[in-house]
Amino acid sequence: MPFLNIQEQRNKVEENIVENVEQVLQPRCFSDLDLPPEVLEKLSQSNFIELLPVQAAAIPPALEGKDLLIQAQTGSGKTLAYLLPLLTKLHRDRGSISFTSPYALILVPTRELAQQVTSVLSLVSLDVHPVALIGGVPIKEQRRELDQDARIIVGTPGRLLDCLRQRIISLKSCRFCVLDEVDEMFSMGFFEDVRAILARLPAKRQGLFVSATISPRVTMVAQSFLNKPENIFVDRAGKDMPPIKHYQCKVGSGATDKPEALCDLIETRRPRSCIIFCNTKSDTELVEVFLRRRGYDARRLNSDLSQKQREQIMDRIRSQDLRFLVATDIAARGLDIEQIELVINFALHEEPEMYVHRTGRTGRAGRCGMALSLVGPQDFLAFHKVSKTLEVNIQELPLPTDEEVSEARLAHLYELIKVNESALTARDLLVARKFIKEVFGVEDPEDETVEMVGKLQRSFVLQSLEAETSSLEEELASGAKQSTPRPSRGGRRKGGGGRSGGRSGRSRSRK
Incomplete structure (x- = not known):
């Protein structure tokens, strides 16, 4: 196919450029x-x-x-x-x-x-x-x-x-x-x-x-x-490893099977940066909700967002302040973001070319990237078409086990402790001592244990406050957008004036 020939030539040229640049700079x-x-x-x-x-x-x-x-x-x-x-x-x-x-x-x-x-x-x-x-x-x-x-x-x-x-x-x-x-x-x-x-x-x-x-x-x-x-x-011979590794995970047909599998994969693999591609706007909203409920700072990018909101999200992910971007193909057009570590297809597109465009967001400039597709019963035909049309070796990857997810969550706790390096207050330590005494019955716990519990509870409080603040800001921005006055339709109002008309107006303002 002409498409594949062009893509192969482009990959070969980019590989030669990377090799030449590295030979000069190193x-x-x-x-x-x-x-x-x-x-x-x-x-x-x-x-x-x-x-x-x-x-x-x-x-x-x-x-x-x-x-x-x-x-x-x-x-x-x-x-x-x-x-x-x-x-x-x-x-x-x-x-x-x-x-x-x-x-x-x-x-x-x-x-x-x-x-x-x-x-x-x-x-x-x-x-x-x-x-x-x-x-x-x-x-x-x-x-x-x-x-x-x-x-x-x-x-x-x-x-x-x-x-x-x-x-x-x-x-x-x-x-x-x-x-x-x-x-x-x-x-x-x-x-x-x-x-x-x-x-x-x-x-x-x-x-x-x-x-x-x-x-x-x-x-x-x-x-x-x-x-x-x-x-x-770098391998023994010093050659670059393949820039993108392709995987697929089989998931069930339940309504929450895909979102839960997605969250488990992210929790165990913990990518520094990730784009999750969806086929519909409703899927972007669903994925964003699931990830944020797990404590991950994810933001959706679809056609419902204003240009200002879109720019704010893009600035955050470019500055590595935002790790997870949930996007549709239309909203993601023209994105130029370096160092995307992982691309996830929440749902496969019916056109194989879109698979190339999506996964091409990772593995840039010789960096190693990873592309992962969640394949449910509804994705079988699209996956079959991609695997037959494109010369890509897509390996099957098992979903994380309960043991792997539990280890990942424990590692996340250690990360919270590492991030929260500000000095603990006397109140933090007092809360920690009371918690240890009431839950475990330990009257005189070791100082290291108290400090560890203090950091965890402080991280929990700060994370909760940050989530509430972020949600409030989004609600205020959404409310301001909805409260923008609309042009009058000739001054005619259905139902006449008085109380009936007033209720109708208030009802419309809530929608």
């Missing part, structure tokens, strides 16, 4: 990076000259202080990709760092990897003596090492959590955190330990997650504990 050698002179000297002595693809892609944004989610295989050079920014940050802050407090934490799944990381770190650094907090080594010996230099800690989840609970170390002064081989840690059963460790980190710190595969669980934790992370996707 540094090629370690000497091209803004690293401390002593680190560059050690790299040269160890014969580290040229950057590997993951290092060229990850080190520059990490040096700028950005949080990163890096997908890279073992043996790709990922260790130096996070160690060099760490050493640079340590060098810049050396005047204000205490040797007795952890400045950086590197969390790894196994003892062997911890030892490997400490070896590489010692190889490229002169004055840093990392401490490996791993099992199989007496804690007394590790305490002595911490007394000498506790600035960089490389640890496994189990031993590190033991040290935190025994108050051997504290992460309050930690400014740099790395999770290496995150997927491996989770597959080994360290999910809860990792989350407990991350919850003890301060709000102001830089974070890097490194993983061979980016599973929904890895993405969920990254969104909870990283600050607007950039995604770096």
Whole structure:
């Protein structure tokens, strides 16, 4: 088909442009990076000259202080990709760092990897003596090492959590955190330990997650504990991964099956930005209501909105102040929004070309994107037409389980705590203590427990107030629009004057 040939040529041209631009902009050698002179000297002595693809892609944004989610295989050079920014940050802050407090934490799944990381770190650094907090080594010996230099800690989840609970170390002064081989840690059963460790980190710190595969669980934790992370996707050969991955989820035919499936998918995947496409205006209203009832700030974009309202919504999503946009195809025409992470087809369009236009909102400029379609019985014919007409591999994705949804909600609670970093008032702490006493019967709870409950209740109150304020503003705007006087129709009024006419007028003003 001519349409497909044009689309294929366009994709190929865009891919070549992206590759050429990245080749020009990305540094090629370690000497091209803004690293401390002593680190560059050690790299040269160890014969580290040229950057590997993951290092060229990850080190520059990490040096700028950005949080990163890096997908890279073992043996790709990922260790130096996070160690060099760490050493640079340590060098810049050396005047204000205490040797007795952890400045950086590197969390790894196994003892062997911890030892490997400490070896590489010692190889490229002169004055840093990392401490490996791993099992199989007496804690007394590790305490002595911490007394000498506790600035960089490389640890496994189990031993590190033991040290935190025994108050051997504290992460309050930690400014740099790395999770290496995150997927491996989770597959080994360290999910809860990792989350407990991350919850003890301060709000102001830089974070890097490194993983061979980016599973929904890895993405969920990254969104909870990283600050607007950039995604770096590099395989062993250094080639870009496919820009868009296409999935379809089968849903039931019930009236709420689709909205509930949509909310569960969003809750477990936690995209930073998402456009949800609907075929009708009524569907946009339905989806917006469901998402907002789940606590997500979603806004619909359809032909009922005024131009001013449309511009306000677009400004919010471009500035990343709004995460979820629910739109019809007509209202979404001409949208030019970068960094849309996920596109969801709430209902499939009958024309396959519209599938290309919709999903093309994500995966731009070489970024990895995801397109997900909810396929119910009423979408079967449209889905069959799309899959047969377009050369797109649409994989089936199972809906989230109850266990996955519960984990996502717990992660959301941690995110609320992270967002609410303002100092708790005495009243907040008093409410928390009373709540713990009345519900759990604990007379003297630990301060950390009181603080955690205090943050949760404060987040709940602030979120409720924000939702009420937003709803009130929308009601006022809608009321102002409806109260605009309409032109008179020749002065004739059905039903004559008096009380009957007055009631008729009031009745019309409410509609």
